[in-house]
Amino acid sequence: MSEDSVIRVEGLSKTYDSGFQALRDVNLEIRRGEIFALLGPNGAGKTTLISVICGLVNASAGRVLVAGHDNVHDYRRARELIGLVPQELTSEAFSTVWDTVSFSRGLFGRPRDPAHIERVLKSLSLWDKRRNRLITLSGGMKRRVLIAKALAHEPQVLFLDEPTAGVDVELRRDMWEVVRGLRERGVTIILTTHYIEEAEEMADRIGVIRAGELVLVEGKRELMRQLGRKELTLQLREPLDRLPSGLNGHRLSLAEDGHALIYTYDGRRDGGDDQAGIAELLADLDAAGIRFKDLHTRQSSLEEIFVRLVREEA
Numbered sequence: 001m002s003e004d005s006v007i008r009v010e011g012l013s014k015t016y017d018s019g020f021q022a023l024r025d026v027n028l029e030i031r032r033g034e035i036f037a038l039l040g041p042n043g044a045g046k047t048t049l050i051s052v053i054c055g056l057v058n059a060s061a062g063r064v065l066v067a068g069h070d071n072v073h074d075y076r077r078a079r080e081l082i083g084l085v086p087q088e089l090t091s092e093a094f095s096t097v098w099d100t101v102s103f104s105r106g107l108f109g110r111p112r113d114p115a116h117i118e119r120v121l122k123s124l125s126l127w128d129k130r131r132n133r134l135i136t137l138s139g140g141m142k143r144r145v146l147i148a149k150a151l152a153h154e155p156q157v158l159f160l161d162e163p164t165a166g167v168d169v170e171l172r173r174d175m176w177e178v179v180r181g182l183r184e185r186g187v188t189i190i191l192t193t194h195y196i197e198e199a200e201e202m203a204d205r206i207g208v209i210r211a212g213e214l215v216l217v218e219g220k221r222e223l224m225r226q227l228g229r230k231e232l233t234l235q236l237r238e239p240l241d242r243l244p245s246g247l248n249g250h251r252l253s254l255a256e257d258g259h260a261l262i263y264t265y266d267g268r269r270d271g272g273d274d275q276a277g278i279a280e281l282l283a284d285l286d287a288a289g290i291r292f293k294d295l296h297t298r299q300s301s302l303e304e305i306f307v308r309l310v311r312e313e314a
């Protein structure tokens with residue numbers, strides 16, 4: 001296990017009692033201090049994977065090491081290094097924020113430490129609410145309580161299962177701030193999400209899971225650079241009926257009823273800037289007498305990359 005890795009998943013498979021295989025030979029290493037986003041369509045196996053890592057579901061094959069501790073043979077040690085933020089609060093509606101969070105710490109056999117609970121509540125802007133009963137809190141505050149509970153026993157790694165499922169845009173951005181703040185304080189974060197935007201915004205690395213297989217693990221920037229395509233759009237002065245034959249050698253298409261030309265190029269070429277290709281294209285346009293009034297480029301979003309990836313793998 002390399003020094004900067006905090007979780008190591010080796011050859012993990014899971015077949016449920018129903019006979020359904022939810023994970024197939026998953027290998028993964030999570031680095032200390034990173035935000036890792038696990039992306040995948042519904043039913044891909046995201047929750048199963050984090051449940052196995054957290055020791056809530058038994059693996060059928062393979063093993064998980066948490067800071068070197070096997071999560072089956074050395075369960076207690078492995079489990080206390082992990083905090084898990086589930087999707088919803090289950091019970092405790094009538095407990096106060098303070099009691100709920102303090103109780104979670106006790107569950108891990110950690111000695112009382114009011115100063116730590118205070119720090120956690122303050123870092124999540126819950127301090128003013130500490131005497132409130134959970135039932136009186138807004139949805140956003142309840143999500144913060146879930147995080148506070150998971151941090152009460154001072155874990156090194158925090159798993160967030162769909163942290164922003166079903167919340168409004170404002171609250172989502174708010175949660176992202178909270179998660180970034182945690183990372184700054186040295187907590188390693190693993191989150192599962194349906195929202196590509198969330199991974200694009202937050203993650204250092206991204207894992208894509210599809211039908212129980214981890215089909216890709218890559219740094220976010222790398223992923224976008226390698227798989228991203230760029231598009232150059234030229235707004236034409238005069239519309240065209242069809243592409244002039246002199247331009248056939250370029251990856252061009254007509255758009256906006258002939259008012260725009262779109263040139264697509266590969267993010268990989270020339271470090272992402274296809275200078276030579278663009279220069280040639282502009283020269284050929286000039287030769288064909290095509291004038292344009294505006295041009296702009298855009299890079300494919302992680303969402304486009306993801307959709308393509310899941311489709312290509314299918």
Ligand SMILES: Nc1ncnc2c1ncn2[C@@H]1O[C@H](COP(=O)(O)OP(=O)(O)OP(=O)(O)O)[C@@H](O)[C@H]1O
Pocket residue numbers: 016017018020022040041042043044045046047048049194
């Ligand atoms: N206890 C179980 N018994 C049998 N099958 C299960 C069980 N739990 C999950 N599954 C199946 O395993 C597959 C993966 O489920 P999982 O919840 O891990 O997916 P997910 O990627 O988290 O999906 P979602 O994004 O919808 O939460 C699904 O097909 C699900 O129906």
